[in-house]
Amino acid sequence: MSLRHALLGLLVFRPGSGYDLLKIFNTSLGQVWPARQSQVYGELTKLDATGLITVTDEGPRGRKQYALTPEGHAEARRWLAEREEHQPQRNPMLLQTFFLGLLPPEEAVARLLRYADTAAREYDDLVALRDAEPWDRDAMAECGRLVLEYGLRQRALEQEWARWAAERLRERRLTAPAAGQPEIPEPA
Amino acid sequence: MSLRHALLGLLVFRPGSGYDLLKIFNTSLGQVWPARQSQVYGELTKLDATGLITVTDEGPRGRKQYALTPEGHAEARRWLAEREEHQPQRNPMLLQTFFLGLLPPEEAVARLLRYADTAAREYDDLVALRDAEPWDRDAMAECGRLVLEYGLRQRALEQEWARWAAERLRERRLTAPAAGQPEIPEPA
DNA sequence: CGCCAACATGTCAAGGCTGGAATGTGGGAT
DNA sequence: ATCCCACATTCCAGCCTTGACATGTTGGCG
Numbered sequence: 001m002s003l004r005h006a007l008l009g010l011l012v013f014r015p016g017s018g019y020d021l022l023k024i025f026n027t028s029l030g031q032v033w034p035a036r037q038s039q040v041y042g043e044l045t046k047l048d049a050t051g052l053i054t055v056t057d058e059g060p061r062g063r064k065q066y067a068l069t070p071e072g073h074a075e076a077r078r079w080l081a082e083r084e085e086h087q088p089q090r091n092p093m094l095l096q097t098f099f100l101g102l103l104p105p106e107e108a109v110a111r112l113l114r115y116a117d118t119a120a121r122e123y124d125d126l127v128a129l130r131d132a133e134p135w136d137r138d139a140m141a142e143c144g145r146l147v148l149e150y151g152l153r154q155r156a157l158e159q160e161w162a163r164w165a166a167e168r169l170r171e172r173r174l175t176a177p178a179a180g181q182p183e184i185p186e187p188a
Numbered sequence: 189m190s191l192r193h194a195l196l197g198l199l200v201f202r203p204g205s206g207y208d209l210l211k212i213f214n215t216s217l218g219q220v221w222p223a224r225q226s227q228v229y230g231e232l233t234k235l236d237a238t239g240l241i242t243v244t245d246e247g248p249r250g251r252k253q254y255a256l257t258p259e260g261h262a263e264a265r266r267w268l269a270e271r272e273e274h275q276p277q278r279n280p281m282l283l284q285t286f287f288l289g290l291l292p293p294e295e296a297v298a299r300l301l302r303y304a305d306t307a308a309r310e311y312d313d314l315v316a317l318r319d320a321e322p323w324d325r326d327a328m329a330e331c332g333r334l335v336l337e338y339g340l341r342q343r344a345l346e347q348e349w350a351r352w353a354a355e356r357l358r359e360r361r362l363t364a365p366a367a368g369q370p371e372i373p374e375p376a
Numbered sequence: 377c378g379c380c381a382a383c384a385t386g387t388c389a390a391g392g393c394t395g396g397a398a399t400g401t402g403g404g405a406t
Numbered sequence: 407a408t409c410c411c412a413c414a415t416t417c418c419a420g421c422c423t424t425g426a427c428a429t430g431t432t433g434g435c436g
Contacts, residue, residue, distance in 0.1 A: 017384075018384075037385090038386085038387080041386070045386090059383095059384090060383080061383055061384045061385080062383095063385085064384090064385085
């Protein structure tokens with residue numbers, strides 16, 4: 001339930017409307033904590049009802065500007081101090097990798113190499129982003145830079161790993177031909 | 189909705205009961221796709237209702253052994269061939285990192301160094317696992333090894349990144365004292 | 377002046393996931 | 407013979423998330 005805390009965190013910096021917050025989710029924050037429109041508006045309503053945030057201003061198109069209440073500020077502080085133990089992440093790519101042995105070896109290798117390519121492309125995108133943005137505007141940008149760096153390294157890792165895995169599978173195919181296990185071949 | 193496919197994938201190798209499958213989720217598979225008991229049993233029931241799996245044997249304590257039907261096999265094949273685009277992962281650690289600028293610098297640095305320590309410990313655990321297991325039993329173990337390697341590299345990355353980030357924050361604290369942004373200090 | 381892209385919010389059904397509770401059986405160790 | 411742990415399943419309330427649909431406004435450009 002950390003969407004709540006992401007919103008509170010953003011509101012510490014400055015008050016904003018659902019629309020404002022949403023824009024942040026669609027760019028930077030969404031890279032580490034995706035959230036849809038309906039979810040953001042819904043959560044804001046709840047947060048308001050709970051008294052953690054409050055409407056401080058109403059603008060043109062029914063715009064409602066939210067800001068933290070003292071309770072909200074306290075909750076943000078509490079959350080930030082808290083240690084969240086990190087549980088395993090759901091990773092579709094690794095899930096498929098787990099079952100890659102069910103594909104014919106050439107296909108499995110090809111798949112891994114495609115992963116590598118994708119990662120390489122994403123890496124380049126992030127590099128471009130890194131070089132385009134001014135990262136010393138404020139504390140949030142400062143930390144955004146840290147998170148971006150993580151993404152960068154992650155993509156590099158993904159690429160190297162996928163190439164390593166492909167190589168390993170290829171070798172295995174040559175030395176140990178058939179491990180006598182079920183496969184999923186082409187459909188008849 | 190990939191829990192469904194994880195189950196189908198496992199059942200390609202050998203038939204099994206909910207209990208059997210659950211054990212796999214609690215160890216290897218759960219590292220890339222966590223699932224609780226209630227979810228596994230629920231999904232098996234649905235899968236059975238859909239006709240993708242079927243009960244092939246009933247054992248002692250109401251044990252039901254499931255196996256793939258031809259449709260289930262086809263669906264597993266379909267899924268494995270499919271390219272799932274990977275959307276951003278929710279990452280609680282990075283979410284907190286994003287807001288680390290709200291903490292006093294020393295605390296932020298300490299936090300990052302704790303992340304590094306955790307990652308280091310997890311790394312060691314995975315190394316132990318790597319050296320304990322025989323990874324050439326079958327195709328599933330083979331690929332499990334690939335996934336483990338990913339976890340290994342991931343932990344190494346996390347550690348290095350966290351140290352890098354801590355160092356960067358520390359430097360910044362010395363050169364550019366206050367960025368004139370809101371902070372969350374100690375409670376009064 | 378008219379139009380459109382951006383602004384701005386609300387609502388809902390359906391499905392996924394969590395966490396807990398409830399229930400009962402059987403094999404092996406003592 | 408007994409006991410206990412591992413085996414084994416079912417159900418549920420409640421929250422989170424997704425993906426749509428629905429609706430209306432306004433500032434600025436041509």
